[in-house]
Amino acid sequence: MKSKKRPNNEQLQRLQTRVYDAAPDSIFFFSAEDLNILSANHSAIKALGYTKEELLRMSILDLYPQEEHRYVHEALSRLHKTGSFQGERIVHHKRKDGTLIPVQPNGALLKVDDQEFVLCFCLILTFTV
Numbered sequence: 737m738k739s740k741k742r743p744n745n746e747q748l749q750r751l752q753t754r755v756y757d758a759a760p761d762s763i764f765f766f767s768a769e770d771l772n773i774l775s776a777n778h779s780a781i782k783a784l785g786y787t788k789e790e791l792l793r794m795s796i797l798d799l800y801p802q803e804e805h806r807y808v809h810e811a812l813s814r815l816h817k818t819g820s821f822q823g824e825r826i827v828h829h830k831r832k833d834g835t836l837i838p839v840q841p842n843g844a845l846l847k848v849d850d851q852e853f854v855l856c857f858c859l860i861l862t863f864t865v
Contacts, residue, residue, distance in 0.1 A: 761859050762829070764796060768812070768845060768852035771795045783860055785832035796856070799829045801836065811841065815854065820844045826861060837862050 743751065756763060762780035766773045776791045784791070784799070800808055804827045811821045823840035830836060843856040 764856045766796045
């Protein structure tokens with residue numbers, strides 16, 4: 737069997753970026769401290785109708801209707817206690833046009849040096865025929 741050369745670090749970095757952008761679900765990376773969105777993938781941008789620049793000026797709470805903020809805070813509390821949260825319930829993200837889309841969020845707490853970040857995958861529960 738012919739041996740294949742392993743990708744170098746630069747190639748792996750490019751592949752990781754492509755995977756992030758090609759993922760069918762919305763992915764957000766945000767600060768665990770102030771909840772500001774630091775990154776959003778292509779699916780999140782497309783599903784919500786915001787530009788990337790607009791999303792990067794928002795808090796993760798801005799994506800949820802006011803009545804679901806309590807759930808977000810409960811999920812973040814679990815996240816700080818256990819290091820992750822699973823989508824125990826369906827919640828909604830607000831699109832730029834004000835319409836709501838059902839999502840099931842799952843997240844993990846990431847610690848880098850003395851800072852904490854959240855990586856959140858949101859399964860979009862809408863179907864188009």
